[in-house]
Amino acid sequence: MLPPAHREAQPRLGDDRRAVVLVLLDGLGDRPQSDLGGLTPLEAARLPVLDQLARSGACGLHVPFGPGRAAASEVAHWAIFGYEGIPFCGRAVLEALGHGLPVDDSDPRLYAALRTSQTRDGVVWITGRAEPDDEADARRLLAALPQASGDQIFELEWVRLGEGILRLPGAGAEAAAVSDSDPFFEDRQPWLLPRALAGAGPPAAAAAARLAEYLRAARLVLVGHETNAGRIRNGLPALDTLTTKWAGARRPLPSFQDRVGVSGAMVTSSALYRGFARLLTMESIDIATDPDPGRDLAARLAAAAALLQAGATFVHVHIKVVDEAAHSRRPDAKRRVLEALDPALAALLEPPFSGAVVAVTGDHATPSSGGVIHTGDPTPLLVVGGAVRPDAVTDFSEAGCASGSIGTIRAADLLPLLLGHANRARFLGARATAEDTLGFPDHPEPLLPA
Known part of the structure; x- marks a missing residue:
């Protein structure tokens, strides 16, 4: 004392x-x-x-x-x-950063993966994913995918096995508000049509439409690719479908x-x-x-x-x-x-x-x-x-x-x-910083004398 x-x-x-x-x-x-x-x-x-x-x-x-x-x-x-109330950036952004990829713009990013599938009654059902032994095949297949759909460029960067980060350059952060094509529950939901999220604006609707076109085109390439033909001859399932999930975009955000x-x-x-x-x-x-x-x-x-x-x-x-x-x-x-x-x-x-x-x-x-x-x-x-x-x-x-x-x-x-x-509660009657901090701020900016 x-x-x-x-x-x-x-x-x-x-x-x-x-x-x-x-x-x-x-x-x-x-x-x-x-x-x-x-x-x-x-x-x-x-x-x-x-x-x-x-x-x-x-x-x-x-x-x-x-x-x-x-x-x-x-x-x-x-x-x-402590970020509840601030729009979530999307897991694809976090995965990209965690894999060491640059994310210094607001372009939408999605997590993409090569998957095996079966078609029943005209509907595609996801049945599996790439294994470590599939890496060489997966790299060849990802390299063969289209790079655009209409006027939208798609850039896919490999991160692991048959998975990568799909970027939509120039689409803008609002275009990231699209749903998954990955069903997660493989035996309950089919390969899904990406849609603009409820309440999203025209950029998201346009991005969802372009993404659906891209995924269909990618599947045509994958189904007809010689690498998958070779896998089938060798008794392996074809990696013939690309799925996307976790769409998001990086926006300005306060540090922790x-x-x-x-x-x-x-x-x-x-x-x-x-x-x-x-x-x-x-x-x-x-x-x-x-x-x-x-x-x-x-x-x-x-x-x-x-x-x-x-x-x-x-x-x-x-x-x-x-x-x-x-x-x-x-x-x-x-x-x-x-x-x-x-x-x-x-x-x-x-x-x-x-x-x-x-x-x-x-x-x-x-x-x-x-x-x-x-x-x-x-x-x-x-x-x-x-x-x-x-x-x-x-x-x-x-x-x-x-x-x-x-x-x-x-x-x-x-x-x-x-x-x-920890005796670090922020006293709610005081504002030492511009940010509405959760705790007592350790390093507020001092007012220096003239």
Whole structure:
């Protein structure tokens, strides 16, 4: 505590702000599984470290966009990072940035992929995708695709396997408001007609029409290409259909520090999160995924510790393996992955993490059985450190955290909650910067004397 300033009756406030660490276990939430006796993988797992963290802090449930709304990782993180209310740039832009491609204009970009297909009753159904062994064939096929439809140029840049970023030069950001041609659910929806999104203007309608023409022309080229003829002769499925999804465009956007008020950093492993780091001007350390989940998480937490020690105020650590285990549709596999991760989380009990506010949660629920990709089911949340008041929760799980003192929160409320516990809440009666920051701004612009 500092003595009062001149003619002030109250003591001056000490600086007890803390850093914030968000450990994001992708696809953490789940549903009761008959294979696990009616428990979720979290409820069935033995997780002594996560349970200790839960006992030491406050718990609740994270439902990114409200009950029943199934979130993709990119839109959940857009809100988690404080950008809800600002138009989303589209995942294709993030993927392009994450793959190191230049995105210094407002041209629409879409994520394109070569797919295998079958035609039934005149309708094209997607049946598969390119595998690593298909790379040479996929490159030849992508190189053969048309480069224009009518007066619209299409530029396709390869990023991995049979996938690339499709750019529409000169079309303008408004033209990015088009729907997917990729059905996602291959056995339920066919190859889709791209349309202008509801409420979009003429540029989007024109772009959707040109895109449909381009995709039809591309399929004619692919169906007749010698590479696919050779694949069929060799008993391989033809990569004969191009799909598009995640359309978007880059627009002016405040950096993470300008938007939130504090410096941000990330530990990444995929193009999506590298793209977020580039887009939001966040420092990042990229670590290749280790096949051993515990070793992988330990390396990521070591990188997060280095970022904290270098001065980062907010550090995001993303772990994909939980989501991947859920997508295997084997509930016990997800349980085993969670148990493999748990020992590495003991690092959160030690410096520098013990001096920070630490949260563990997921970006969405990924059920490990059933016919859905993601769901709007609640994901457990724990927060420990700083001004957090421990509650009565003793186990980190969907059922355990449901009775926690935090209650149920949305993605957009997660960062303000953590900043508040770190004594970094923005005082709403003050405006130190032009941006309506989520937290107390670390680096407002000083007024220099004349």
